[in-house]
Amino acid sequence: MFSAKTQVRVRYGETDQMGYCYYGNYAQFFEIGRVEALRSLGMSYREMEEEGIMLPVLDYSVKYIKPALYDDLLTIKTTIPEIPRARIRFEYEIYNEKEELISKAETTLVFINKENMRPRSAPEDFIAKLEAL
Amino acid sequence: MFSAKTQVRVRYGETDQMGYCYYGNYAQFFEIGRVEALRSLGMSYREMEEEGIMLPVLDYSVKYIKPALYDDLLTIKTTIPEIPRARIRFEYEIYNEKEELISKAETTLVFINKENMRPRSAPEDFIAKLEAL
Amino acid sequence: MFSAKTQVRVRYGETDQMGYCYYGNYAQFFEIGRVEALRSLGMSYREMEEEGIMLPVLDYSVKYIKPALYDDLLTIKTTIPEIPRARIRFEYEIYNEKEELISKAETTLVFINKENMRPRSAPEDFIAKLEAL
Amino acid sequence: MFSAKTQVRVRYGETDQMGYCYYGNYAQFFEIGRVEALRSLGMSYREMEEEGIMLPVLDYSVKYIKPALYDDLLTIKTTIPEIPRARIRFEYEIYNEKEELISKAETTLVFINKENMRPRSAPEDFIAKLEAL
Numbered sequence: 397m398f399s400a401k402t403q404v405r406v407r408y409g410e411t412d413q414m415g416y417c418y419y420g421n422y423a424q425f426f427e428i429g430r431v432e433a434l435r436s437l438g439m440s441y442r443e444m445e446e447e448g449i450m451l452p453v454l455d456y457s458v459k460y461i462k463p464a465l466y467d468d469l470l471t472i473k474t475t476i477p478e479i480p481r482a483r484i485r486f487e488y489e490i491y492n493e494k495e496e497l498i499s500k501a502e503t504t505l506v507f508i509n510k511e512n513m514r515p516r517s518a519p520e521d522f523i524a525k526l527e528a529l
Numbered sequence: 530m531f532s533a534k535t536q537v538r539v540r541y542g543e544t545d546q547m548g549y550c551y552y553g554n555y556a557q558f559f560e561i562g563r564v565e566a567l568r569s570l571g572m573s574y575r576e577m578e579e580e581g582i583m584l585p586v587l588d589y590s591v592k593y594i595k596p597a598l599y600d601d602l603l604t605i606k607t608t609i610p611e612i613p614r615a616r617i618r619f620e621y622e623i624y625n626e627k628e629e630l631i632s633k634a635e636t637t638l639v640f641i642n643k644e645n646m647r648p649r650s651a652p653e654d655f656i657a658k659l660e661a662l
Numbered sequence: 663m664f665s666a667k668t669q670v671r672v673r674y675g676e677t678d679q680m681g682y683c684y685y686g687n688y689a690q691f692f693e694i695g696r697v698e699a700l701r702s703l704g705m706s707y708r709e710m711e712e713e714g715i716m717l718p719v720l721d722y723s724v725k726y727i728k729p730a731l732y733d734d735l736l737t738i739k740t741t742i743p744e745i746p747r748a749r750i751r752f753e754y755e756i757y758n759e760k761e762e763l764i765s766k767a768e769t770t771l772v773f774i775n776k777e778n779m780r781p782r783s784a785p786e787d788f789i790a791k792l793e794a795l
Numbered sequence: 796m797f798s799a800k801t802q803v804r805v806r807y808g809e810t811d812q813m814g815y816c817y818y819g820n821y822a823q824f825f826e827i828g829r830v831e832a833l834r835s836l837g838m839s840y841r842e843m844e845e846e847g848i849m850l851p852v853l854d855y856s857v858k859y860i861k862p863a864l865y866d867d868l869l870t871i872k873t874t875i876p877e878i879p880r881a882r883i884r885f886e887y888e889i890y891n892e893k894e895e896l897i898s899k900a901e902t903t904l905v906f907i908n909k910e911n912m913r914p915r916s917a918p919e920d921f922i923a924k925l926e927a928l
Binding site: 542545548551 | 807808810811812813814817818819820865
Binding site: 407408428440466467 | 826
């Protein structure tokens with residue numbers, strides 16, 4: 397099990413007229429969470445894609461516990477709970493500056509070969525890095 | 530059980546470099562689905578909010594079955610599966626122009642009094658309209 | 663000179679905590695304006711891209727005269743003021759439901775061959791359609 | 796004349812199917828530029844708004860010189876070229892990691908009293924801070 401933390405500040409354009417961070421914008425926060433989790437492992441999602449691997453999202457579920465507000469500096473904790481095969485699960489928790497848990501989420505993504513658009517297993521160096529932890 | 534359909538066309542700005550509609554943008558499609566479902570019942574979400582009722586999202590889950598592509602004209606089918614009380618559930622299906630089911634989702638929202646930020650029951654005229662169907 | 667009109671409804675997720683449609687979201691409205699202007703000419707931006715022509719934006723300027731509000735049904739009037747060559751200019755006006763002009767804008771885009779990423783002239787059938795008006 | 800720099804990384808959801816950062820997403824980068832410029836002056840846009848001052852955008856123009864790509868770490872240089880009165884101008888330059896200028900922009904915003912929605916002059920402490928530089 398691997399976890400990493402990163403931070404993101406809520407932009408004005410991400411608020412809605414309720415004064416909350418719009419519920420649809422969290423998906424970008426979780427994307428940042430998983431990209432930065434990979435980076436902290438020494439993996440680059442950008443390079444993986446340049447090498448012909450795509451990683452579309454299969455499912456996504458999220459609970460909104462407390463609102464995120466404009467200018468809040470959020471901490472995203474991203475967890476890879478198990479060694480991935482053709483699919484990879486990420487779990488997420490978002491905390492506000494008072495260290496309150498404001499959101500929990502989960503996504504499943506699938507490794508795809510760009511060439512033939514077929515599922516494939518996770519890159520071996522990635523699995524090796526996770527197993528070495 | 531009440532269902533309504535509406536359509537939305539995928540914008541260029543909603544695609545990502547995979548050539549898919551970005552997974553985070555579906556939340557706006559489901560928002561359009563529920564707002565137009567209310568409108569088809571003779572309810573206006575805008576007026577409800579002007580009258581002091583807010584409707585934040587509590588949870589949201591979505592499955593991505595096939596990608597939505599640029600310029601696709603999507604059909605969103607929105608269902609209110611049961612009479613709401615303090616909470617309201619919406620279920621969604623998105624179909625592409627070939628009438629393939631490309632996504633399924635579900636959200637729970639909660640009725641809040643803006644004045645005191647406390648949960649309240651769904652507006653009576655809204656319940657009456659649903660019960661009269 | 664060619665003009666076309668299309669409509670777009672302001673989404674909840676497009677508002678900000680000022681209660682206005684966020685200034686950054688207008689770019690998508692103008693994109694819709696130009697895509698629908700092309701469509702009304704019998705041109706498809708999607709097909710143009712599939713045939714290897716890209717059309718990135720070079721410059722964009724916009725004036726915000728009155729706010730666009732949640733659920734407003736906006737009318738976008740898009741004008742192609744002159745026959746394009748390697749570049750194409752679009753001018754835009756947005757009107758609200760009271761027929762008030764709420765925004766004016768202008769963009770310049772450039773025709774690019776995807777293959778070699780070099781500028782090229784506008785497709786001949788497109789110019790022919792504009793000249794036939 | 797006051798300048799400040801801040802950084803932002805291009806998100807996957809900000810790219811489009813051309814593989815570029817979508818032209819409409821730059822507006823958020825410039826918003827980050829001005830908010831962080833204010834913060835580096837000891838001003839908080841959030842607090843200003845909580846104290847009843849709104850700052851909507853009146854006009855915005857931008858040149859796209861080179862594309863911003865996924866995962867690029869961009870540097871936004873924001874300049875306040877003159878002491879503001881009822882209006883405030885910001886100028887922006889965006890640089891990529893190769894220190895190439897990829898975009899230039901300019902916005903004018905207006906100070907508004909939330910209470911009566913009328914223009915007002917810039918807060919005195921803000922002007923004092925700019926004059927003290």
